[in-house]
Amino acid sequence: MFKRFSSLQWKSFFRSSNLGKSLGIKILMGFFGVYMLLSLAGMGTGMYFILKKVFPDQSPMWSISQYFVYWILIELFLRYFMQKLPVMDIKPFLTTPVKKSTIAHYILGRSAASIYNLLTLFFIVPFAIVLLFNNYPVLNVVLWTIGVMAIVFCINYVNLLVNKNEKVLIGIGSVLALGYGLDYFGIFSVKTFFAPIFHALYAYPITVFVPIALAVLVYYINYGYLRNKIYLDATLKPKSVQANTSDMSWTRRFGEMGSFLQLDLKMIWRNKRTKSQVFISILFVFYGLVFYTQDIYSSMMPMKAFVGIFMTGIFLSNFGQFIPAWDSSYYSMMMSQNIPMRKYLDSKASLITVSVVAMFFLTIPYVYFGWDALAINFGCALYNLGVNIPVILYFGSFNKKRIELDQSPFGNMQGTSATQFLIMLPVLVAPIIIFSIFYYIFNLQVAVIVLSVLGIIGFSMKNYLLNIITEQYKKKKYGMIAGFKEKAS
Template sequence: MFKRFSSLQWKSFFRSSNLGKSLGIKIVMGFFGIYMLLSLAITGGGMYFLLKKIFPDVSPMWIVSQYFIYWILIELMLRYFMQKLPVMDIKPFLTTPVKKSTIAHYILGRSAASIYNLLTLFFIVPFAIVLIFNGYPVLNVLLWIVAIIAIVLSINYVNLLINKNDKVLIAIVSLLVLGYGLDYFGVFSIKEFFAPVFHALYAYPLTILIPIALALFTYYVNYKYLRDKIYLDAKLKSKSVEANTSDLAWTKRFGEMGSFLQLDLKMIWRNKRTKSQVYISLLFVFYGLVFYTVDVYSNMMPMKAFVGIFMTGIFLSNFGQFIPAWDSSYYSMMMSQNIPMRKYLESKVILITVSVVGMFLLTIPYVYFGWDALAINFGCALYNLGVNIPVILYFGSFNKKRIELDQSPFGNMQGASATQFLVMLPVLVVPIILFSIFYYIFNLEVAVGILSVLGIIGFAMKNYLLDLITEQYKRKKYGMIAGFKEKAS
């Protein structure tokens, strides 16, 4: 039966009317997946020698055991966003003599074969091979690999249970940040606390029974849940949804733009893809730590300018590049009404402006690394406000691909076109080039001043630029309406 299910899924893919796009996307994602796996394999193979060089008096296995708790939390967080739940059209099978238990086992089996379960394996196996060649006991290392595989499968099945639960995501991120903070400031060593737990999987082979039991338990919980949900009338039952009584009345103070702003805020909060953009933007506030805490980047000011543009403009880039495709499902209806295009675009400007200002405020703690960090982030925020907002809106007039808001943003190329790649050149590359030129010719103050002045000039010319962009949207109006109606685009 498993073979039959796989055959039907294969035929469903190749007989789809959307085969061309689906196949193209899968080929691109396949190359990306192969690149990631090879990179992990190379990193895993070299990790032993890297750890030996950095920590010559400590066993590499002990170091890996110290940080494994962070690996688990990070993998849970990444899977929350990136891993798609296993999907199968089960309705045709519910009227045939196919056991529900078989369907449930097949769905869970497909999930176990996910590429995300291979990521850890491609890192751990080369690392383990190097351990064996360097005199580590073969049996201990092999059983350790089995234990790690069991932990990865446990993470996989736990993710199926908690996926799309915002409270769980907040808890995972909080634990990750709290643990790193306690370690970084020397309050309490989380890695030292968990190191003996994970090192025991190598030192005491019998302990592999614990992760294996955990993997079987999480599999059984998922199996019970799926089997109880596989009923034809489960699809017919009306869905009970708790009403959200928030009317966002405060948006009325923006006049005519208030209704558009209210529509955008509701859309962002009620849909998976837009809501994920908010969470991703907040997480990238910590992106600067990668550069400010590593000595090799300490004197690379252009990289810090890139971080400033990126952190303060992450929502601008992620959300703005798909304007007005976010409204594609009802864009034709909006354009048939007496709705001023200028007011529609101004509401987008207000939303993105608030995001840039908010992200800058969240980056103020980087002043801990020096006043230069605050100055760079401030200049970058001004540049985003005055220059990048008009640029991102202009490029939005070329968007003609529909977006389904209830789908995950990761591994999802829906709505993407060459426009999304081209817009990153003026948004990210141009300000870094400008900053670098004036930094190396003059100094940091001049470079930051140039970005700030350009941002202020753009802000002063906002009305003129918005008029030009509005005319561009009016010219492209019917092309966008036609493109948004194509659901298979």
């Protein structure tokens, strides 16, 4: 039966009417996936020697065991966003003599074959092979590898249980930030506390049964949950949802633009995919810690400029690149009304402007790492305001793929086209090139001033640029309407 299910899924994929429409993206993502797997294999091969160099007084096995607790938390955190339950259309099978238990086992079995599980496998296996070549005990290394993969499956099935619970996400993120903070400021060594627990998987091979037992337990908890949900009339039961209303009357002070602004704010707050953009933007404020806390990046100013553009413009990039596809479900209705396109674009620009300013204020604490950090973030914020907002709105006129707002926000390529990949060049690459040229020819102050001046010039030309963009949207109007009507695009 498993073979039959796999065959049906395979045929469904290749017979889909949408296969050709996004084939280029699928191939590109496939190459990216292969590149990632090969990179992880290379990293796993070299990790033994890196740990020996960084921690010469410790065994590499002990060193890597210290970071296992962070790896588990980070993987849980990232999987919440990226991994979805591998669903299949089960309704046709519910009227046939196919056991619900078989369907549930197949769905969970497909989840075990997820690429997210392969990522760890491609890292751990080369690392284990290097250990064997360095005369580590074969039995210990093999059982340790099995134990680590059992932990991966635990993470996989735990994620399927908690994937829709935002409170769990906040809890994981808080524990991760708290643990890192305690370690970084030397208050309490979380790494040292958990290292013996994970090192026991290598030192005492019999402990491999613990993660295996946990993986089996979480699997059957998932199985019981899924099996109880597989009913033909499961979706017929009406859901009682508490309505949260807000008239947002304060937006009326913005005149005609206020109605569009109100629609955008309601859309962001009420839908999964748009709401997730807000949470991601806030979380990426901590992205700078990856660079500012590492000595290797201390002299790499262009990298800090990248971080500044990225942190202050994360909402601009994530939300702005899909304008106006966010409104695709009712875009044709809007275009049939007497609605000024310029006001529509003004509201989008205003919303993104507020996000850039808010993100800059959230990055102000990076002044702890020096005034240079604050200056770079300030210059990058001005550049985002003056240059990147018009650029991202202009590229939005090429969006013709529909977005269903109520679908899963992550691991979702809906609405994605070649435009989303091309837009990263002017938004992220161009300012870094400009900054680097003036930084290496002159100095940091000149590079920051150039970014700031470009942003101010762009901001002063806002009306002129928006008029050009408005004409572009009017030219592309009917093409976008036709594209947004294709629900399966």
